[in-house]
Amino acid sequence: MNVHDWLMNLPFSDPESSCKVVEVSFNHGSRKDFYRNPTLQFFEKGELVTVEGVSGFDVGEVTLSGEMVRLQMKKKKVDEFSSEMKKILRRSTETDVNKLNENKAREKEALVRSRAMARQLNLQMKLAEVEIQADGKKATFYYTADDRVDFRELIRSYAGEFKVKVEMRQIGARQEAGKVGGIGSCGRELCCSTWLTDFKSVNTTAARYQNLSINQTKLSGQCGRLKCCLNYELDTYLDALQHFPDNADVIQTAKSPAYLVKKDIFKNLMWYTLPESSKHYPLTITRVKEIQRMNAEGKKPEDLEPVEVISSKPKEVEPEFVDVVGQTSLRSLDKGRRNERQQSAGNDRRGGGDNRGGERRGPDQGARGQRPPHAGKPQQQRAPGTEGDNKPQARPPQQQRGPDQGRPAGPSQRNRGQDNRSPDNRSQDQNAQQNRGPQRPQNRPPQNRPPQQRPNQRPPQAPPPAEPK
Numbered sequence: 001m002n003v004h005d006w007l008m009n010l011p012f013s014d015p016e017s018s019c020k021v022v023e024v025s026f027n028h029g030s031r032k033d034f035y036r037n038p039t040l041q042f043f044e045k046g047e048l049v050t051v052e053g054v055s056g057f058d059v060g061e062v063t064l065s066g067e068m069v070r071l072q073m074k075k076k077k078v079d080e081f082s083s084e085m086k087k088i089l090r091r092s093t094e095t096d097v098n099k100l101n102e103n104k105a106r107e108k109e110a111l112v113r114s115r116a117m118a119r120q121l122n123l124q125m126k127l128a129e130v131e132i133q134a135d136g137k138k139a140t141f142y143y144t145a146d147d148r149v150d151f152r153e154l155i156r157s158y159a160g161e162f163k164v165k166v167e168m169r170q171i172g173a174r175q176e177a178g179k180v181g182g183i184g185s186c187g188r189e190l191c192c193s194t195w196l197t198d199f200k201s202v203n204t205t206a207a208r209y210q211n212l213s214i215n216q217t218k219l220s221g222q223c224g225r226l227k228c229c230l231n232y233e234l235d236t237y238l239d240a241l242q243h244f245p246d247n248a249d250v251i252q253t254a255k256s257p258a259y260l261v262k263k264d265i266f267k268n269l270m271w272y273t274l275p276e277s278s279k280h281y282p283l284t285i286t287r288v289k290e291i292q293r294m295n296a297e298g299k300k301p302e303d304l305e306p307v308e309v310i311s312s313k314p315k316e317v318e319p320e321f322v323d324v325v326g327q328t329s330l331r332s333l334d335k336g337r338r339n340e341r342q343q344s345a346g347n348d349r350r351g352g353g354d355n356r357g358g359e360r361r362g363p364d365q366g367a368r369g370q371r372p373p374h375a376g377k378p379q380q381q382r383a384p385g386t387e388g389d390n391k392p393q394a395r396p397p398q399q400q401r402g403p404d405q406g407r408p409a410g411p412s413q414r415n416r417g418q419d420n421r422s423p424d425n426r427s428q429d430q431n432a433q434q435n436r437g438p439q440r441p442q443n444r445p446p447q448n449r450p451p452q453q454r455p456n457q458r459p460p461q462a463p464p465p466a467e468p469k
Contacts, residue, residue, distance in 0.1 A: 018066065018067065019065075019066060019067055019069050019070045019080070020036060020037050020038075021034050021035070021036055021037065021069050021070075021073065021080055021085070022034070022035055022036075022037050022043055022049075022062055022064070022065050022069065022088060023035075023062070023063050023064035023065070023069050023072060024049060024051060024060035024061065024062055024063065024088075025060055025061050025063045026058065026060045026061075026131070027129075027131050029063070029194075030129070030131075030178070030179055031131070032063065032197065033060075033086075034069070034072075034073060034078055034085060035049075035051050035052075035085065035086050035087060035088050036085050036086070036087050036088065037087075037088050038087050038088070039088070041091070042065070043062045043065055043088070043091075044062065044065070045062055045063060045064065045065060046061065046062065047061070047062045047091065048060070048061055048062075048091070048092035048096075048097065049061075049062055049088050049089075049090070049091055049092060050088070050089045050090050050091070050092045050093075050096050050134075051086060051087070051088050051089060052086040052087055052089060053133050053134070053135065053137075053138065054133065054137065054138045054165060055137050055138065055165065056133060056134075056135035056137045056138070057089060057096070057134060057135055058133050058134045058135070059092050059096050059097065059100045059134040096134065099134060099135060099136070100134040102136075103132045103133070103134060103135075103136045104132065106132060106136075107129075107130050107131065107132055110130045110132065110139065110162060111127060111129065111130045113161065113162075114127055114130060114141060114158060115127050117154065117157050117158070117161065118151075118154060121153060121154055121157075123149055123150075123151060123154060124145060124146070124147060124149065125143045125144070125145040125149045125151070126143060126144045126145065127141060127142070127143050128142045128143060128144060128171065128175075128176045128179055128180070129141075129142045129179050130142075132164070133164075136164065137164060137165060138164055138165040138166075138167065139158070139162060139164040139165070139166060139167070140167045140168075140169055141158070141166065141167070141168050141169070142169050142170075142171050142175075142176075142179065143168065143169075143170060143171070144170065144171060144172065144173065144176050145170065151168055154168075155168065172199070173223040173224055173225055174192055174199045174223050174225060174228075175192070175199070176223065177190060177192055177193070177221065177222050177223035178190065178192035178193045178196070179193070180193075181193040182222050184221065184222070184227075185218075186229075190221075190222065191228055191229065192223075192228065196228060199228065200228070200231055202225070202226040202227070202228060202230050202231055203226070204219075204226070206226075206230045206231060206234045207219055207226075207230060209234060209237045209238065209241065210230070210233065210234070210237050211262045211263065211264075212230075237265060240265035241263065241265065243268070243285065244263055244265075244270065244285060245285065245288055245289050245292060247292075248260060248270065248288050248292060251272065251288065251291045251292065251295060252291075252295045252300050253274075253291075253300055253301055253302070253303070253304060254300045254301065254302045255274070255276075256274055256275050256276060257275070258272040258273065258274055258281070258304060259272060259273055259274075259275075260272055261273050261280055264282075267282075267309070268284065268285055269282045269283065269284060269285075269307070269309070270282070270283050270284075270285065270288050271283075272304065281304050281306035282306050282307055282309050283304060283305070283306055283307070284307055287304075287305060287307075291304075
């Protein structure tokens with residue numbers, strides 16, 4: 001009845017006997033009232049209508065029409081044929097809607113100004129909302145206060161400031177929370193600000209029937225009162241508790257008395273505890289009634305005979321660790337990088353040769369002749385104690401050599417050995433050097449000093465002996 005018009009699409013045999021009253025809400029549902037429909041027009045839910053107001057008109061939204069309105073009027077004890085009931089004038093025109101929007105835009109400024117004026121008069125009250133009529137001739141001030149407030153002087157100040165007819169209306173904390181709005185602990189919008197129109201009293205007895213802990217923080221809503229949803233399932237709990245035995249808070253056993261802890265209406269179990277242990281014993285309703293009958297006869301059972309509670313909820317299996325990279329480990333990555341380095345080094349050995357001799361080297365790239373060793377080509381050696389061991393030597397421009405042309409004679413000629421490269425590799429080196437173009441002149445002239453070996457340089461290794469065929 002509070003949410004949906006269940007009788008909206010039902011046909012009626014006698015249209016004349018249908019309800020001529022329509023429920024209209026104002027200010028997004030914060031206030032509702034009943035208005036008579038004297039015309040033959042039928043107003044659908046959600047339409048804007050212009051109704052009679054105080055010395056003018058007001059604009060509201062139709063929320064209920066038809067036979068459902070009769071049930072609401074009966075529930076709120078409103079006479080359908082009352083002569084004091086106001087009437088619907090017409091469907092709202094564009095002019096009415098524009099005037100409504102203009103006056104609604106003044107409400108926030110009026111609320112701030114009215115709070116400041118109430119503070120100047122030292123009144124113990126809190127203004128929650130200001131609602132201005134659609135034609136701007138009346139304003140309703142909603143306030144909350146703990147004690148009675150004398151606001152006669154305040155009304156005169158408001159009337160002179162806003163030039164409207166002033167009406168003061170006191171509301172409770174629940175209505176204030178409904179006007180402010182918010183999100184409840186359930187994650188949804190507050191019931192009082194969406195669909196709940198009537199507020200029933202809620203006490204802690206409703207929480208005790210539902211086996212809830214009496215915790216003021218958890219049971220209170222945003223208004224500071226007990227939550228309205230405590231009454232939603234109360235009737236269901238009261239119906240289920242009728243099958244449980246009364247006066248079963250304490251039952252006597254041979255060892256010690258057992259005290260009732262809680263009642264489970266879903267499994268029809270009553271949980272008891274013994275003074276010497278903190279363990280809870282679940283008993284069926286039949287067993288509790290049997291123990292009560294034995295206690296009435298002066299007998300005490302030796303054991304409570306608790307039942308074994310088996311949970312029907314499947315056991316949750318903890319998920320194992322899953323590598324989202326695709327079962328890739330660091331070892332496999334290192335192995336891939338190692339293979340790439342080996343492949344690039346093999347390419348340098350196969351096609352490198354002496355074609356890098358003409359590259360320009362900086363002072364931090366090593367001295368002349370300290371190139372990485374190649375297969376079949378022993379490294380150069382320097383005689384220890386030779387001058388210029390630690391000085392970087394500038395490499396002379398590379399000259400084109402034929403297949404039979406070697407380096408100038410000297411100590412390095414004896415240590416370097418023969419060029420074991422094939423004629424094809426040597427021809428590739430010559431073509432690469434010709435394509436490079438002229439080399440830059442070096443700053444220092446070439447020196448024919450004997451190459452010397454660094455202390456940390458490995459000695460040349462002899463090639464492995466050839467296997468006998």
